[in-house]
Amino acid sequence: MSTTSDPMLRAVFAEDACALIGLVLAALGMGLHQLTGQPVWDAIGSILVGLLLGVVAILLIARNTAFLTGEGASPQASAELLRMLQEHPEVESVSFLHTEWVGADQLLVVASVDLSGDAAESALQDTVQAIEDQLEENPHVRRALLTLSHPDSAPLGAA
Missing domain, CATH: 3.30.70.1350 (Cation efflux protein, cytoplasmic domain)
Structure with a gap:
């Protein structure tokens, strides 16, 4: 029986992956701002980071809700x-x-x-x-x- 779920491990993995992707998006936004001189790229990068954080939060909430309400084994x-x-x-x-x-x-x-x-x-x-x-x-x-x-x-x- 090797099917299990560790919500802590899932949260840490999702947060770390989100942080790395967010860094890439922010760097791209700032880099394009510097290259083009148009601040819209920095704003787009910031918006994408916010959307990424929101999506990851919703996914974690949905998954952990199952455990809080008594999810059974596979x-x-x-x-x-x-x-x-x-x-x-x-x-x-x-x-x-x-x-x-x-x-x-x-x-x-x-x-x-x-x-x-x-x-x-x-x-x-x-x-x-x-x-x-x-x-x-x-x-x-x-x-x-x-x-x-x-x-x-x-x-x-x-x-």
Whole structure:
């Protein structure tokens, strides 16, 4: 599971790229002003730098809004977590899976599972905790929370 998003890294990259492009635009505007003697080139360069800053700000706002409102993992990452749960020997089926980014490169995983057998509640608690611990061994999973499925719940991925 290598799909992640780090809003801090994205912001720093966008700001630095914007600064470099802005320097080039400003230098071109000032250079053309010096060459032609017409101040309009300096004004155009300044306007282009302002537009560039506005576009980058809007892009960063739009992208980071998704994280602030609970964006989930990519379909590939969710499918890998579902596969991990379904391949666990104690899990008979998974009826619910929700993922949400809670930090840079850190997911919250909430799932509802049906365990095999008819174990006592105390044994189920240990089994569920062991499955949560196994999911949390994944470096992208910050916390895993499992609950037992309702007996009538349809498994995920069932046709």
